[in-house]
Amino acid sequence: MTEARKVQPHPAGKCWWCGKPGDSGEHKVKKTDLRRIFTNKKESESIFLSPTAVETNSKLRIMQGPDSKLIKFPNILCKVCNNAQSQPFDRAYTDFIAYYARHRERIMDERSIDFRKIYGRSTWRREVLHLSKYLLKHAGCRIAEQGFKVNESVAAFLNSPAAELPGIHLGMHLDTSLQNLVASETAGEFELRVFLPDLDVHFAESISDTAFGVFKEQRLYYISGKMFIDSLVFEWQVFYEELKSPLRFPFRKPVYNLILTDSVKH
């Protein structure tokens, strides 16, 4: 495949969201998540935050605490975007993940999340939209960190009051593989609770060889990634070509059913 890359490089020193000078480093993983995990741990039990696939084990890094520079993005956002602009998104995520932490066992059993119980009956739609925007802010930061220009559709979605997702896929599922890994000897003495696998960057004539057969015969470029918080996995894809079939906002219903997967092949 000799097709030239369509994805442009991220303009260095700029905020990928608004284009102004970047002067703020977003946390890759929320401090509240790290504090919650650290609080229950002995000092020797550090968190792994890996930029690479768990199978290779080649780039695992040990983080000493919630303020580690390992878990901050470089300055790829400006302060306005990272703080005031995204405050409601950050808050929606914090509420969501606090609920998950409190009801983790039940969520694992029932494999569903009722957004109304987290956000309330009258406001869950708005708050789930904010939660989605938090996840896409994270996605944009990871894409820019890797040196790729973030597709305009991401900033357009963040700026839009409506739930429009042109060229973006977003999902959530449960994955037990990290728990299995922790239980196995592979994990050694460490506990693996927060995990950022490598991004997948695809430049293809078509993606008919993937599960997304619906987009067959269409030239498609996309970047995808995942973020594990405990067993909860957030996944996203940002497409760089216009899709024939527009994507639908994934969290339209008050109850979201979580599929159980095991991403690590044993």
Ligand SMILES: [Zn+2]
């Ligand atoms: Zn900005």
